[in-house]
Every structure is written in structure tokens, then in C-alpha cells.
Amino acid sequence: MTAKYYAPKGGHPGQDQLLTDRAVFTDAYAVIPKGTMRDIVTSYLPHWENTRLWVIARPLSGFAETFSQYIMEVGKGGGSSQPESDPTAQSVLFVVEGSAALSIKGQEHTLSEGGYAYLPPGTDWTLHNKADDNLRFHWIRKAYQPVPGIAVPDVLIANENDITPNVMPGTDGKWATTRFVNPSDIRHDMHVNIVTFEPGAVIPFLETHVMEHGLYVLEGKAVYRLNQDWVEVEAGDFMWLRAFCPQACYAGGPGRFRYLLYKDVNRHMPLRLHPTT
Template sequence: MTYAFPPGGLPDQSVSPEGTAVFTPAYAVLPALTQRDIVTSYLPSWTGMRMWVLARPMSGFAETFSQYAVELQPAGGSDTPEVDEEVQSVIFVASGQVVVNIDGERHVLEAGGYAYIPVDVVWTIWNDSNVVSQFHWIRKRYVGAEGVDLPEAFVTSDQAVAPTEMPDCDGVWATTRFVEPNDLRHDMHVNIVTFQPGGRIPFAETHVMEHGLYVLQGTADYLLNKDWVPVVAGDFMWLRAFCPQACVATGDEPFRYLLYKDVNRHMPL
């Protein structure tokens, strides 16, 4: 299994600056080719890291989450990665290996590894290996609910969770759910959606959930509002609430993406 990540580097002077990046009132597309060295950021209290900020809350657009792609050099990491005690996180490893310590329990995550880190825990993350490690990091401020317990930390992997086939699709559309949809402790889901070649979302989904979609593998034609956009591994799509979406997987390999959405809470009025 392979998992895409920003390519970094910089195109040479023979490359045309005309590209497929799009930002509209309903959606944005950040192609892999735009995720280069000159748009990286760094964070205080980290060592040997750089990151691509793929999404951040923006008033009037998508407002609930941030999404980073983080690269750690050997011996890189942080003992204080999160500065906001009200924020929960998901870590998904694209390549290499990271060690995540959550409330004193040590976990080694390799490619495909997944960690959910709730609010009100102490955690650290380090690359103890001798090769570069890369991971996706999704953050959301947790919204509690009366009578609902706080979710607990857990660690798993893409390989350990069996995909759930969607109804009436002959297995060409499936979702790897790391949290049960009816577990009301969770106010966000970060799943992996998989389409076999030719598989599709057979209607234009329109719903209140905001989305971040990072293409991990394969290619597709993706409907965003009224536009069909070709996407490839490493592309990132950012959808505000109610933006219509659908897709048709193209090529000869599975089309897979890491999907964020906010769920299970009243709408703030």
C-alpha cells in the first residue's frame, strides 16, 4: 500500500506556471504540484520538521478544521506538539515511522498507522528512525455534548481495519471507518474512502459536513459544485458545507483518499 505526500522540491524554469489549482467560494483544489518547498512552514517547539498547511479555518468558507502534511527528519519531533488543550488530532502516517507517546503509552506507527488523540491528554511525537518520516495531521476543536463521555485515545492502522462496502455497489466503493458512525463521543470522522477502477459516487452528495480530501492513491474525475476536476495522488480538495460532490475512479488502480468531516453535533446558531 502506498500513501501520497507533498513532493516538495521546485520545478525547473522550463515548466509552465499555468496549473490546475482552483479556489472558489464553494471549494478549493491544491494539486500535488503546488505543494513545493517554498510553501512550507515551521512550528515552535519542534525539531527537524517542516509542514505544508493544506487547510485552515476561514470565515465564510470551511471553518471547523486545519490539516497539515508534516515531514520529520531523523531525530525530529516535539514534546509539545499541540498548543491548544481544546483541540483533538488525528495522525496518519504516509511513510517512514513515528513514535507517538499518549499519556505515557508508547506507540510506533509505520506507513498506514493511525492515531486518534483526544483533548486533555499529554502527547509527544518523534522520528526515532534513520530515515525521513511523513504524516498527515488533522486538527479540530472538540465540541462536547451534555451526557456524552469524552472519546478515548486509540491507535490502529489502515491494514488493521476492514473496509465497509457501501450498499448496492458490488464492492467497488468502500469506506475504512476508524470510528463507528453512531459513536456520539466523536464530533469528527477521519476515514479512508476507496473506489476500485470505474467505481463512483452515483449521485451529487450535498450535505452540511465540511470536507478535506487528500488523495492517497490513484486518479479520478471529481465533481466539485458544477465542475468536473481530474485529480491524482497527492492532490488535496477542500469543500465547504453543501458543496455538491461526486467522483468516478479512473485508471487501473484503486482511487483512495483520506477524508475529514465534522459530524454528530448541533449547528451553532
């Protein structure tokens, strides 16, 4: 089945609309529903032309600790020849609409819908929209944690449509994960995967673990158990879950429920909140 992805378009609700929505912000989790992603909350970045973005996660006390996540919207002819200002930042790009011309060390790659790129820190890259339609993609950034004796990961270009999902054992194929990086590759300190649930599939226990999560719903709808609450989510919503936030879900249908998942992995836990020098 060909993948489809929800992407925000902005705009504004009418004056006749109710003020209420499904936004939730707690110490353990947050839900940023698609209805909040309007024109008035967009941001702009230095050295990006004809581009705006929605910031849906950033390192912040009481919120995301390890990563930032943007939904980028690049108009015709827009993009950047100086996209990243932080030399320690690694990036994952995932295209949900349109086509990106990604150049890495002078070599151009085309990322169509479902296109994925992992860019290690210090990568010389540019990105532009050479098509007539708007380009929309997720940009997930994390400061890379180097380890003596372990190499930095290589650039990786892929498309989810070319990858066979890994099926969760004992689920009859109803729960699967599309992995762009081998989980045993210790060079990587973050994973960005796509999780798919067929209608009726469940996470049948409250996962409670050290990984911080960012989940953007690409398709469908479900009910998520977050901490002590049941929360309805649908395509276009974003969830942030802090480490050890209990989590489970039920995909009620009628179609597939799919989300783009960030998590931090493969590193020792720091033993000091503010390491001494």
C-alpha cells in the same frame, strides 16, 4: 492489497516549466494540487525540531471552517515534546511514510505506514522520528465540541491494514470505506476515514449535505464533480468542500482511487454565527 500512499517531497520546478497548474479556489470548493507543495510554501511550528509542514487547510473566512490539516515532514531525530498548544484541540494523525514514535502519557506506540491515532483534547503526547528516513504524516485538528452528559472519546491507536473496509451496498465491492471510529459513537464530532474506489466505480449522484469535507488523495486518480465543474484529481492533491457543495466522482483507473476524508459530524447546528455570552 497492501496500501500505498502519496507523500509530498518538496523541491522546486525548473525554470523551463510552465506556470499553469490545476489549482482552483472558489467559494464552494478548492483544489490544491500536489504540484503546489514545494519548498517555498512550507511552514514551521513552535517546539518542533527538524520538522517542516505544508498547511493544506485552516479555519479562514471563505475556506475551511471547522478544521486544520497539515502534512508533516519530520527528519531523523526530529519531533516534539510539546506538539499541541491548544488545550481544546483534538487530533488525528495518519502516517503515509516512515515511522513515528508516539508517546501517550509515557507509553510509547509505533505508528508505521497506515498508522492512525485519535488524540482527544488535553492528551499528554509527544512524537519523534527515531528512524533514519523521513517521517511524513497528516495531522488533522479540530476544536472539540463537548456535550453535557457525553464523555470525551478515548485515545485510539490503529492501522488501516488491520481494518476490514465497509462496502457500500449495491456496488459489488467497488466502493468501500475504512472506518477507524464507529459512526454511531456520538462522543466523536469528527470522522477521518479512508474511501476506496475500484476502477470504474462512481458516486452516482450529487451528494449535497451539511458536512464540511477535506479530501487528500492517497492513491490513483479520478474525475470529481464539484459544484458545476468537473475537476481531475490525482494522488497528492487535496480538495476542500464547504457544507452543501454538490459532489460526485468517477474513478477511471487504471488503479484504485483512494483518499483520506475528514468530515464534521454528530453535533447540533449552531443557530448564531457569533453566539452571545
